[in-house]
Amino acid sequence: MSRLSSGGFIDRSRIVKFSFDGKSYSGHPGDTLASALIANDVKLVGRSFKYHRPRGILTAGSEEPNALVSLRKGARHEPNTRATMVELFDGLEAFPQNVTPSLSFDVMAVNQLISRFIGAGFYYKTFMWPASFWEKLYEPIVRGSAGLGTTPNVPDPDHYEKASAFCDVLVIGAGPTGLMAALTAARSGARVILADEDYLIGGRLNSEKVTIGDRDGAQFSAAVAAELVAMPNVKVMSRTTVFGVYDDSYGAVERVSDHLAVPAPYQPRQRLWRIAAKHTVLAAGAIDRPIVFDGNDRPGIMLAQGVQTYINRFAAAPARRMAFFTSSDGAWVAAFDAADAGVEIAAIVDARRTVADRLLAEARRRNIRTLLGGAVTAAHGSPLKSVDVVADGKRERLAVDGLAMSGGYSPNVQLACHHRGRPQWHPEIGALLATDPPPRMKLAGAANGSYALSACLADGAAQGAEAAVAAGFAAKTVALPRCQDDPVEVQAYWHVKDTAHFAFVDFQTDVSVKDIEIAAKEGFIPVEHLKRYTALGMGADQGKLSNFNGLAIMADITGRSIPEAGTTIYRPPYTPVSMGALTGHHRAKDFRPTRLTPTHFWAKRLGAKFVETGMWLRAQYFPRPGDKDWLATVQREVTAVRSSVGMIDVSTFGKIDLQGPDVGKLLDRVYVNTYSTLPVGKARYGVMLREDGMVMDDGTTAHLSDDHWVMTTTTVNAVKVFSHLEFCLQVLWPDLDVRMASISEQWAQIALAGPNARKVLEKIVDDPAAVANEALPVMGAKEAKLMGGIAGRVFRLSFSGELGFEVAVPARHGEKLAEAMMAAGKEFGITPYGTEALAMMRIEKGHVSGPELNGQTTVADLGLGKMASKKKDYIGRVLFERPDLTDENRLGYVGIVPVDKRNVLRAGTHLMPLGAAVAVANDHGFVSSATQSPTFGHAVGVGFLAGGAKRIGEKMRAYDPLRGGDFEVEICSPYFYDPQGERTRV
Amino acid sequence: MLIPCPYCGARDSHEFTYRGAAVGPRPDPARPDAADAFHDYVYLRDNPAGDNAEYWYHGAGCRSWLKVVRDTTTHEIKSVTGAGGEVKP
Known part of the structure; x- marks a missing residue:
């Protein structure tokens, strides 16, 4: 066991059982999967993508490129999670990936032997010819070796939510900088959201041994977090990754239940947030950069920050005897923490010739050997057994089972590049900084190249205050706590020259120095070409650890400076986002709303089969016992209509209420035919065109009273026609005095059709004389009282070709109307029919419908050319x-x-x-x-x-x-x- | 993207639908070259990298048609007005 006997933010009073690769282990609440594996001496956690090289845990954060594991079995199986971000829970089952057949023995590791043939551009060169080989041979090989992990083939049983949040100041990152920014903005009265991907607030304060005021770092962050949580204007969101900066909003994903075996009842697995923030402080910190040397990917080699985190936060020692290879003061402090925790330090190898006396004194005090101006040239063993070190011309081999490295920091500027701002090289800190962030975003602290703790606290407070003021609040000054700074000098150092074949630049996509040399030789020199030719930075980590080293090495090879070599930008998401979170509730039947007709439940009781027409669920046909098949049912319905009477709900048609003195004029301009001459009490069929001359929609419009008309549209075009009319009224002819409202949802409308239709109708309307042949002629339209006083409308329209009426009542009476028609029609054998019979009869009748109004037909093409008026514009x-x-x-x-x-x-x-x-x-x-x-x-x-x-x-x-x-x-x-x-x- | 609707205030772009470039006015159909004029009105569009005047419909809000000047490279919204002058109250 590598668990230290004391320290760390883990709950030692409780044991958490988990398994990895089929073996059982235990850890504590507070552990990540990675820290628990380290505490259990598990060094080998996966195989690399291309060469199937054995890999271990490299980091303690979301930038982890190696420790990609699958979690859980069955429907909740989830590939490609980073072990460094997985909170341990009881019963967690984790599996290594890309292993064929097993983690310890992998036949595909033979790829290492042929690596000189499968370097950069391998696919482009090899799978070119002969063409006939592609489908049978090449594609299966490429597909078989592509991708990591497997997706479950059963539906995800969990659900996902979407939510929106609004704030004056969004603070991204809850380390020392973010905490001070949030505190300052919050005390100024601004609505603040503080989001952090970790489950423990504090960032590096939980990983480093620092003193702020009279408290240690973790106590300080806990106290500030407690104050923030208690403030009504603050929302502290842990386990929440802000992954993208969009136009006026941020995308974030909250891992609500990922740390549980099964989400609690009524809780989502994850929640997708859209955050609208007036101002933003990006305090995402900085991460260590790897150094490129032969064998730098061997299990047991880790970034220095990670080593420090595992020791201080998780009380888990990654190794017994370690060397440190660095060009950054931070790694020295990590080495001191490791030494103080009982890890034997073989040497600190620093590429720099001089370092601060303070560091040398601290090393001497702990009897740590230091090699300045040195380098690690190779690493051996899997897991790591030794490293070759050179300093002052002398070579030696150090027996170690751990190596920590840091070639300087990469500030986490990714989110600041999402609006295409390109990071700029700052040689004084050897890093790329965001100089052109998205509107109303400021960077602060280590994310902006200020690494000293006091500078982070001060910068956070200043940016928090500035953001609050920009959002309209008066800044309250927050007293800056005193703290002592660790040395933070860095010199960018990325590549040990003359390394052999397996000096890796990108761990996740297996890009080595050799690949970059090939790209340079073959002319893929611009950084965007380099990226695509070698796959540098194209893994799920988006090159957080590799992009800088890759472009710096390309700059070296081509004899250019880093700014000349160019830098790449980043795109959302900052870390991978699950499809489930992006989809939310919108899946399967919930993909979009279902609209039910006013008679839906009546039809359901009659045993109707339903069909989706757009969002609507409409009765398709009404099967009866004895019907041979659906066609027999539909033909029976048609015959019933043609011989006696039938009824169908036509409420789904778009219905638009038009009022005002100029409705007739408007209709003349939108329909090909003339409406202004249509008398009150009549309806007319019309066709409207798009401005390009093609038919847009058809339907009938009735003139109910002087200034009152009601238009129907086809079901599918209801929304389109409505917004078209709005455009006509607001933009083209604002002088027309017309008001309109959509009444599609407010009115139920049922068609009665067949020779006996009037006999049924007479029993429903309060005044039967009003619907007599003369009182309500063909295309007649009138308001009428029905079913004992309900105000409705009756139109004499026919789509079936039979004597027909459409009866409209307020939607709440729709079902009552259907029941009344059924009762009144009983003696005539009234038959409810669905959309299939409707379509069958309209084809018999030759009426055009959706398949004919296909956007490519003119009114003449449809045989309706005579309708088009020659006397007016439309x-x-x-x-x-x-x-x-x-x-x-x-x-x-x-x-x-x-x-x-x-x-x-x-x-x-x-x-x-x-x-x-x-x-x-x-x-x-x-x-x-x-x-x-x-x-x-x-x-x-x-x-x-x-x-x-x-x-x-x-x-x-x-x-x-x-x-x-x-x-x-x-x-x-x-x-x-x-x-x-x-x-x-x- | 937020669109500052003159009637509703800043609202999310999801509430709006986009029609296209704000071309117009609609040509006079009686003019002798009406066919050419309508051809240009219906089909010819600039495709500027920069400011573009566009029609947006606030269908999930006040139902106003708006004329929005948007920078197509940054989505910055430079101005928003009612598309045909003021909407009647």
Whole structure:
């Protein structure tokens, strides 16, 4: 056991059992999976992506590139979690990834032997030829070796939420800088959100031994966090990663239940936050950079900050005997902490020739050997057994089982680059800093290159105050606590020259120095090319640890400075975000809302089958015992309507209430036909165009009283037509005096159709005389009292081709209306019908619908050209008159019947001249809608044919390769049923 | 993205739908070159990298059509007005 006997922020009174790679271990509450593995002496945690090299834990943070593990089994299985971010819970099962077949023995490690052949650009060079090898050989190889981990193949049982938050000041990162920024802004009265990815507030204060005022770092952060939590204007969000900066908002994910085996009842697994902040302080800290040397990826090699965190925060020693390899003062302090915890320090190797006397004195006091101007040139063993060190020309091998490294700090500027601000090189601290952050974001503390604790506290307080003032608050000064600073000098150091093959730059994508040399040799020199050619920085860590070293090495190779070599920017997300969180509740049936018609439950009681039409759930047909299949049901419904009476809910049509003296004028301008002359008490069918001359929508509009009209639109275009009318009224013709409101949801509307429709209607309206043939003629519209005083509307409209009425009542009476119609129609055998019978009858009747109003048809194409007024302007008129849109050989509306009446006609079937070969050149048109008509006893269809009605009587070949149809059809008028409309007038 | 609606204040862009560049006025259909004028009105659009005047509809709010000047490279919103002058109260 490498658990230290004391210290750390773990609850030693409780034991947490977990397993990794099938073996059982124990840890304590407060541990991460990584710290518990270290405490259990587990050094090997995974295999690398390309070469299957054994890898250990490199860091203690979200930048971890190596320790990617899968968690849990079954539906909650989750690949690619970073062991450094996984809070330990009882019963946690974790598994290594990319191991074939096992972590300790991996056959794919043979890739290391052929590594000289599978370096950068390998895919592009190898899988080029012969082309026939691609599908059978290359693609399976590439797919088989790509990706890490596996996704579960059963649905996620947990749910995810989305939420919004608003604040004056958003502080990202709850280390010393962020705590002071939040405290200062909060005491000034600003609404503050403090977000941190960790579950323990304090950042590096929990990892370093510091004194602030009269408290240690952890006590200080706990006290500030407690004050913040108690303030009503502050929201402290731990376990929350701000992952992206968008336009005027931040994306964040809160891991509500990731630290539990199963979320608590009614709790989500994760919550996606959209945070709108007036001002932001980015206090995300800085992370150690690895040094590139031969074997720098061996298990047992760790970044110095990580070593310090495991020792101080988790009381887990990563090794018994360690060397430190650095060019940064911070690693010396980490070495002192390790030594004080009982780890034997073989040497501190510093690339710098001089370091602060303070550090040398501290090292001497602990009898730690120091090698200045030195380097580690190679590491051996897996796990690590020794390192080769060179200093002052002397080489030696140190027997160690741990090595800590730090080539300086990389400030966490990622979020500051999300608006394309490119970080700039600052040689004085050897780091890239964000100089062009997104609007209203300021960086502070280590994220901005200020590493000393006192500077972080002061910078945080200053930026917190500035943000509060910018948000309109008077800043309250917060007394800065005294503290003693550890030395923080750094010199950027990234590459031990003349290293052999396995000197890794990017641990996650297995990019080595050799790969960068290949890229340079082959001309992929600009940093964006380097990245794509080698996959540098393209892992899930987005190159947090590798981008700088990669571009610095490329700069060395090409003899340029770092600014000349260029820098890359970062994009969201800062760390990977689960698809579940992004999806939230919007999955499966909850992907979008379901709209129910006013008669939905009535139809359900009658056993209706439903169909989704857009968001609506509509009754599709009403099966009865004895119906052979759905087609028999639908044909029975149609026959019932044609012979007696049927009813259907048509509430889903868009309904728009229009009022004002200029409604007629508006309608004249949006419809091709004229409305201003339509008398009160009448309705008219109209077609409206887009300005490009194509048909947009159709429907009927009724004139109810002088200044009052009600328009219907098709179901799918209800929203579009409404906003179109708003555009017309507000932008095109603001002088028109018209008010409008959508009443689609407010009115239930049921169509009654069939020879007995009036007899049913008479029993529902309070005054039967009002619906007599003369009182309510074809296309008549009037307000009427129904079912004992309910104010409704009755329209004499027919979509079926039979005598028809549409009855509208306030939506709350919809079900009552349906019941009343059923009762009144009982003696006539009234039959409820659904959308299938509706469609069947409209095809028999030749009415155009969705498949015909497809956005590519003109009013003339639809056979409705005569409706278009020549006497007035309307939207779309000018462009509708373009020569190509009035060409008489355009696809025009026709009817189609099979010559052999046994054939089934299907929508989508192509129309070709008889005997013509199957070729695009012979494609003259297509069937847009077809049905098995019970009225005619055979298939009837409508569609579009070049030349249109001119070709009525012609025989053609109907070719449907998808469903195997190929037979002769005759072109006819599309108005199959009662073309003169006599049945509607009785 | 927040759009400062003149009637509702700053609102999230999810409440709005985008129509396209704010071209116009609609040409006079009686002018002799009406076909050409309508062709340009319907189809011709600049594609500026920078300020672009656009129509946005506040469909999930006050239902106003707005003319928004937006920098297409930064999404910074430079101005917002009612698209056809003032909306009647």
